[in-house]
Amino acid sequence: MSRKHRSYLYLLIGFAAIIGLSFPFEAGLNSYDMRIVINVGISMILAASLNLINGFTGQFSLGHAGFMAIGAYTASALTTMVFGTTEGTTQELLFLVVLIAGGVSAAIAGLLIGIPSLRLKGDYLAIVTLGFGEIIRVVLQNIEPLGGSLGISGIPRYTTFIWTFGILAVLIFVTENLMRSTYGRGFLATRDDEIAAESVGVNTTKYKVTAFVVGAFFAGIAGGLYGHYNSLIRPLDFGFLKSVEIVVMVILGGMGSTWGVLLAAALLTYLPEALREVELFGIKFRDFRMTIYALSLILLMIFRPQGLLGDFNAEEFIRKIRGKPKKPATTET
Amino acid sequence: MSLLNLKNLTMRFGGLTAVDAVTETIEPLLLMGLIGPNGAGKTTVFNMITGVYLPTEGQISFDGQNLVGQKPHEIAGTGIARTFQNIRLFPSLSVFDNVRVGFNNALSIGILGSILQPRSFWRGEKEIAEKIDHLLEMFGLLDQRNELAKNLSYGDQRRVEIVRAMATDPKLLLLDEPAAGMNPTEKQKLMSLIRYLRDEFQIAILLIEHDMHVVMGICERITVLDHGAKIASGTPEEVKNNPEVVKAYLGHSE
Incomplete structure (x- = not known):
């Protein structure tokens, strides 16, 4: 298999694995466990899409939940108010349409917000994106046709294991391929040194806005998945804390490490649930599980400031396992 | 003129x-x-x-x-290309990728092409890779090709900066x-x-x-x-x- 088609092969393997896994998962898990699995998948999409902005491009955005909200509201409103509940193939097709519509509207919002705010750097950008995230939430709270602060309820539950993880697979495919192209190099160069990047002709604004728009697009799709699983969405679900949660996943996983970020998203979504059940020396962890959660964040940042997989290189790792030497330099000297 | x-x-x-x-x-x-x-x-x-x-x-x-x-x-x-008084490389990228960023505008591939990566994408990437290796060889940097820029000696960093500038033609x-x-x-x-x-x-x-x-x-x-x-x-x-x-x-x- 030439490396030209490897990404497509991995995508196919991913799809096959997801479909294969869906049977035991649907059959063997109760609805509570299934909810955790789907939530893990949605968190992974959110974290991996924010990683494109915060990790690879180095633009500290604190408003990702805002894009998720726009996607969730667009998709849910389309389903409940325009299409209505459907079944079978029509349902699957319409679900795809509303998810993409949610993604596109979030991407447009990303473009509108990105162009003015990406002129700022670091803390200033963080504050502006935080502000935009809150504006989106407050605006939604005040649109009566969209339910105001009560939100939209009675959304049909279309989101399945296959939908969630299928979209995650597409996101990983898009990210990994982008990172191997001029876009990926533009993102990384922008992160490392903007002035140097500009000096060799890299339009840093273009790359920042692109990362922002692609990230917002997938956050919007994650919102659509969330709405169609929860069957109820409220503006409060997409508040500042949600944005922070996603940022924590990215930092914890290791900025710019797709696999690390996915791992962190899974752990941070699963851990608070898992700690409910733990009992040690007669102490029930459920009572102070959030304390343990917070403590583990602090410890991790002290002992692994680069994140879980911050300096982990998958290709390097596979080479090591196979016992092959480091990539040889090109033949002639 | x-x-x-x-x-x-x-x-x-x-x-x-x-x-x-x-x-x-x-x-x-x-x-x-x-x-x-x-x-x-x-x-x-x-x-x-x-x-x-x-x-x-x-x-x-x-x-x-x-x-x-x-x-x-x-x-x-x-x-117009330049180098900087205090070297400004992309520290977390390899020498090869530092120079490759300089070729970004020479590769005119859109975002869809970058995601779907058709044959033309790989052809472009291959041509650029050959040009980069040629440049690195000219400047005696081929041995450091896969090294991260931040790990190079001061003199090598200066030369990489010049090679990166030359990549923009x-x-x-x-x-x-x-x-x-x-x-x-x-x-x-x-x-x-x-x-x-x-x-x-x-x-x-x-x-x-x-x-x-x-x-x-x-x-x-x-x-x-x-x-x-x-x-x-x-x-x-x-x-x-x-x-x-x-x-x-x-x-x-x-």
Whole structure:
């Protein structure tokens, strides 16, 4: 298999694995466990899409939940108010349409917000994106046709294991391929040194806005998945804390490490649930599980400031396992 | 026709006039030096040419185009490349990728092409990779190809910066103190490298340098700045014997 088609092969393997896994998962898990699995998948999409902005491009955005909200509201409103509940193939097709519509509207919002705010750097950008995230939430709270602060309820539950993880697979495919192209190099160069990047002709604004728009697009799709699983969405679900949660996943996983970020998203979504059940020396962890959660964040940042997989290189790792030497330099000297 | 024209170029920071009405032209294929005591405004001139600063007054035209008001990446696209006084590489990228960023604009592939990666994408990538390896070989950096830029020695980092600048296929190369921190042997090598760059790539080079041995040794023309103003211009011999220049560097007796 030439490396030209490897990404497509991995995508196919991913799809096959997801479909294969869906049977035991649907059959063997109760609805509570299934909810955790789907939530893990949605968190992974959110974290991996924010990683494109915060990790690879180095633009500290604190408003990702805002894009998720726009996607969730667009998709849910389309389903409940325009299409209505459907079944079978029509349902699957319409679900795809509303998810993409949610993604596109979030991407447009990303473009509108990105162009003015990406002129700022670091803390200033963080504050502006935080502000935009809150504006989106407050605006939604005040649109009566969209339910105001009560939100939209009675959304049909279309989101399945296959939908969630299928979209995650597409996101990983898009990210990994982008990172191997001029876009990926533009993102990384922008992160490392903007002035140097500009000096060799890299339009840093273009790359920042692109990362922002692609990230917002997938956050919007994650919102659509969330709405169609929860069957109820409220503006409060997409508040500042949600944005922070996603940022924590990215930092914890290791900025710019797709696999690390996915791992962190899974752990941070699963851990608070898992700690409910733990009992040690007669102490029930459920009572102070959030304390343990917070403590583990602090410890991790002290002992692994680069994140879980911050300096982990998958290709390097596979080479090591196979016992092959480091990539040889090109033949002639 | 001259390649670069600076006309009455002025930069004021608040009450400080860093560059004061400098007029200068650079011919194609010329090796030109820009010297002056510390704080004379040399790097400020570079920053105005490359669009990092917007000049307070004056005009810059390059190859017949006006550069004032253009963004740095647009100016890079017209054929001006530069290096920095404090090396600015992409520290977390490999040497190969540092240079590859310089080829970003040579690859005209859209976002869909980048995601779907059709055959043309790989053809473009392969062509670029061959060009990069060729450049790295020319500069003796092929062995460090996969090393991260931040792990290189100081001298190697300087050379990678030059290779990255050359990747944009410039007509004019601006070098900001390329010999800083080098020992005499390295300086000697740098001088032949700069000459080689000009002859091999047929470009004009403008360099800022404090080391007089380097400047006098390779520059065909030299311009001297002092307190932002141009005080002399000419061949190395003329500049060396100019009383204004001697005064600027050594002070004068009353």
